Amino acid sequence: MPDQSGNKGLFAYFENDPDNADRHFFGRIPHSDRRGFLRGAGLTTMGAMLGMAIPYHRNMPSGFIPVAFADEDVLTGKDGLTLLNDRPVNAETPPQLLDDPITPTNRHFIRNNGLPPEDVDAASWKLTVDGMVDNPMEMSIDDLRSNFEVVTMALTVECGGNGRAFFDPPASGNQWTLGAVACSEWTGVRLKDVLAKAGVKDGVVYTAHEGADTHLSGDPDKLPISRGVPIEKAMTDNILIAFAMNGAELHPMNGAPLRLVVPGWPGSCSQKWLKRVWLRDVVHDGAKMTGTSYRVPNRPVSPGEDVAEEDFVIIERMPVKSLITHPETGTETGRDGVEVRGHAWSGDRTIERVDISIDFGATWMQAELDAPVNDGAWQNWRATVNFPQAGYYEVWARATDDAGVSQPFAIAWNPKGYLNNSMHRIGLRVA
Ligand SMILES: Nc1nc2c(c(=O)[nH]1)N[C@H]1C(S)=C(S)[C@@H](COP(=O)(O)O)O[C@H]1N2
Ligand SMILES: [Mo]
Numbered sequence: 001m002p003d004q005s006g007n008k009g010l011f012a013y014f015e016n017d018p019d020n021a022d023r024h025f026f027g028r029i030p031h032s033d034r035r036g037f038l039r040g041a042g043l044t045t046m047g048a049m050l051g052m053a054i055p056y057h058r059n060m061p062s063g064f065i066p067v068a069f070a071d072e073d074v075l076t077g078k079d080g081l082t083l084l085n086d087r088p089v090n091a092e093t094p095p096q097l098l099d100d101p102i103t104p105t106n107r108h109f110i111r112n113n114g115l116p117p118e119d120v121d122a123a124s125w126k127l128t129v130d131g132m133v134d135n136p137m138e139m140s141i142d143d144l145r146s147n148f149e150v151v152t153m154a155l156t157v158e159c160g161g162n163g164r165a166f167f168d169p170p171a172s173g174n175q176w177t178l179g180a181v182a183c184s185e186w187t188g189v190r191l192k193d194v195l196a197k198a199g200v201k202d203g204v205v206y207t208a209h210e211g212a213d214t215h216l217s218g219d220p221d222k223l224p225i226s227r228g229v230p231i232e233k234a235m236t237d238n239i240l241i242a243f244a245m246n247g248a249e250l251h252p253m254n255g256a257p258l259r260l261v262v263p264g265w266p267g268s269c270s271q272k273w274l275k276r277v278w279l280r281d282v283v284h285d286g287a288k289m290t291g292t293s294y295r296v297p298n299r300p301v302s303p304g305e306d307v308a309e310e311d312f313v314i315i316e317r318m319p320v321k322s323l324i325t326h327p328e329t330g331t332e333t334g335r336d337g338v339e340v341r342g343h344a345w346s347g348d349r350t351i352e353r354v355d356i357s358i359d360f361g362a363t364w365m366q367a368e369l370d371a372p373v374n375d376g377a378w379q380n381w382r383a384t385v386n387f388p389q390a391g392y393y394e395v396w397a398r399a400t401d402d403a404g405v406s407q408p409f410a411i412a413w414n415p416k417g418y419l420n421n422s423m424h425r426i427g428l429r430v431a
Contacts, residue, residue, distance in 0.1 A: 077251055079106040084174045088112035088216060088224075089253060092162075092179035095424070096328035098343070101373075101380050102154055103182040105246050110253040111159050111180060113288065114224025117212040117273050122249070122257035127241070131208070131278030134199025141243050141258060147197070148189035153238060154377035156183045156345045158318055160266030160294050163411075163420025169304045171417025178323060178424060183343065183378040186261045188242035191277070192235045200231065200279060207234045208284040209260055209271035226286030227268050227294070231279070233316075238263055238376035241274065263376030264347030266315050266418075268294050289314070296414045303413040317347030319421040320407055322354055322381070322399035329426035335390065341382035342424070344369070344399035352404075354381040357396045361409065364398070387430040396425045 075081070081091040091110045098107060122141055130136040139147070159180035164171050174180075195207075207228040215222035233239075240261045242250070250256035255272025262269040268288060288294060295312035322344035327333055344351040350372060355364040367383035387393060400406040407423045 090174045092176055095178050095323055095325050099325035103184045105251050108182040108184050108254055109180045114213040114215050120257055125257050128276040129198045131280055132201040132204045133279055137198050144189050148193045152187040153374045154183050154185045155261045155263035156378045157267045157270055160315055160418045164417030167417045185246050186240050186242040187244035188240040191239040191241055203281045204231045204279045206280050206284045208278045208280050208286055210276040211271045211273040212275050213273050223287045225288045227289055228284035229269050264317055266294050292416050296418055307415055319419055320346035320399050320401040320405050321421040322397045324397050324424050324426050332429040332431050335387045335430055338385045340385050340395055343378040343380055345378040346401035349401040351379045351399050352402045354399045356383045358393050390430050393428045394425050396423050398423050
């Protein structure tokens with residue numbers, strides 16, 4: 001990565017200082033030639049080589065793949081993701097690629113706050129459980145396997161900032177649209193079993209999670225992120241310390257060889273490259289637990305309002321939401337018997353119904369809805385739609401959970417762009 005960028009990623013470099021970035025990478029190429037190249041196949045080729053769309057390509061005047069970027073092998077094993085940032089790596093999945101009931105590993109989004117560990121060795125990996133426990137423990141992955149019941153569950157992970165791109169006024173941070181969510185099948189041991197064996201002392205309030213990734217600054221004393229959950233949440237049945245994903249190893253960018261999976265709460269609770277769980281007698285105050293990170297105002301605020309830091313509260317469960325994964329927005333369909341389908345989820349709750357509208361919310365039809373395959377999994381739904389005549393339609397989906405709460409049409413704005421669960425709308429041309 002270029003030092004001239006102030007140690008920022010390539011995306012930030014091109015975004016903040018495109019001329020300099022361009023000179024840095026393409027200095028020896030005469031400017032006029034570069035412009036010429038840009039108009040050719042450059043960007044498409046670059047995107048194809050990466051297997052992704054590049055949203056900031058307008059800021060990359062030269063349009064062929066910089067060597068520094070090409071060397072990144074972090075996206076090996078991912079397919080069709082949209083790269084939002086390269087340092088740290090953040091990539092989301094277009095809705096139509098999330099169509100499978102269980103998200104394949106190559107389509108699970110990536111949200112990194114720091115730099116992932118390199119050359120991890122699963123055989124020598126150690127997890128420490130300490131703090132306010134009767135018996136502090138250090139365990140290998142084999143120890144976890146042999147001392148606790150191994151379970152496999154489909155679990156939904158959604159980034160707290162999914163949907164931030166639609167905020168107006170905009171909120172800073174990764175501009176996730178719809179695809180910072182996934183439901184893969186995870187295999188591991190229950191966090192609660194491990195904590196029970198360690199012996200939870202009276203007075204424990206919160207867990208604190210630490211991973212092996214490093215802070216972007218390179219400072220070894222700083223963690224990029226260390227979050228936790230209330231002990232009552234930690235002791236529920238569907239939180240896994242996972243060592244397998246979809247029946248194979250975890251993808252390196254999804255936390256290999258060991259991670260937490262806390263379904264239904266902000267993805268940030270699901271510490272990747274998990275090294276330590278410690279129990280505390282205070283609400284954890286690690287990196288990105290405090291200030292405005294993964295927090296929202298304690299009251300409704302107007303769009304763009306300044307909110308004092310002490311008025312922010314920690315996000316707990318994620319709200320009710322649904323996603324249309326088929327058809328792909330912008331495509332053409334026939335008139336009759338068009339299957340519309342997708343998923344719906346609501347943190348710590350079950351979805352009770354999903355409704356579909358093809359007339360901008362004027363009328364609704366109820367979709368067929370599957371039960372979750374297990375507690376913590378999203379629910380698949382489908383509806384067969386007959387369009388009354390040819391033309392342009394929007395299809396909207398709206399999930400309702402077992403507390404009777406539905407998705408809003410509009411975004412409840414908050415300063416950091418969290419929790420956007422407004423209805424997903426796609427556009428279709430009906431022939
Ligand atoms: N160690 C570590 N764990 C982490 C993160 C991280 O940056 N470092 N990002 C968190 C956030 S914000 C999210 S949304 C999820 C995303 O998981 P994924 O990258 O496997 O999709 O991982 C969480 N766990
Ligand atoms: Mo996240």
